[in-house]
Amino acid sequence: MLLPPSFVVLFVGYAAALLVLLVLLLAIARARGLDRWWAAGTAVSLAVILALTAPVGALVDDWAGAADAFAHRFTDPGVLVQALADVHLNAERQANVLLFIPAGLAGALLTRSFVPVAVALSGLSWLIELIQSMSTTRYGAAEDWVYNTTGALIGVMVAALWRLATRSREETPAEDTTIRLPAVPARGAR
Template sequence: MGIGLLTFIRHPVPQLIFAAFVVLSWPLSGLAGRDTRRRLAAAALVVSAGAIIALTATPSFADPATFAANPPHFLTLLDRPGLLARQLVAPPSDLEQVANIALYVPLGISGALLWRRWLPATAFGFLLVLAIETVQYVIPGRAGSITDIRNNTLGALLGAVLTAVLQRRR
């Protein structure tokens, strides 16, 4: 069954990773220039990415016996494109998949505010999730999935497009 979110975020490894991103967010935001709004958006993007990395690119601290319940990593299914395609087009099927969409919405919002366009924000979300899901191949207790890539990218897209629409209405 795994562990709950609260138990997971109480572990020091995700906390340290997230804290490092929070501490680095303002200095890294300087890359966005002197415009205060863009710097705030950049800092929010770094904090969002830090939260995502802390939650998804750290080992699962569940009982190792539960690791066997993980589905196969998407890299092991590359020789089965039909299966990957079916997984890619299947609608979100449970609360965890909806949560995976919601996890990337803030990243899409902050990316759209930073780059002032929805496409770079969505592309950043896609590249981040692709990197994380690929790296999960070697992280204990993790199994990268094509549905996570789809859902997380969809979340970044929703946040970015919502932001773009609201900015146009202004």
């Protein structure tokens, strides 16, 4: 069974983007004097996201129709409210949240920029949903974007708390246990 050409192009594009991203993340880590493991962790978490969300089938023939349906799902509040009204968390929703937590955590700890990381991951999720809506095997949904963004925000918040805890520990001076003797006046000094 041959893979559709659109999948091969998408896979090569994802692989190239991840390679460029890894190089950029390593450069950020080196420039900021940070541990390269956070850069690698961010790249791996993004690779997992892209691998698990990549459409495997062919692209739709009616691009205009797919784009209209995508725009409708993301701009009509009624569609989103109806999709989110079913409040129980099923496995897919849990996976959408959990998938983005590591990327939010590692990205925020790497860059020390919490809001830009959350915004970038939310944008990545939106782009993934757009690509999925152009596929014959996947479905781009606004509620998936909401759950993915929630996962990214959780990861960023954990990173912020971690950073706050480690920074306050680093800034707290150690208890001074030095024994100080009273100064002895020099001879002849009054």
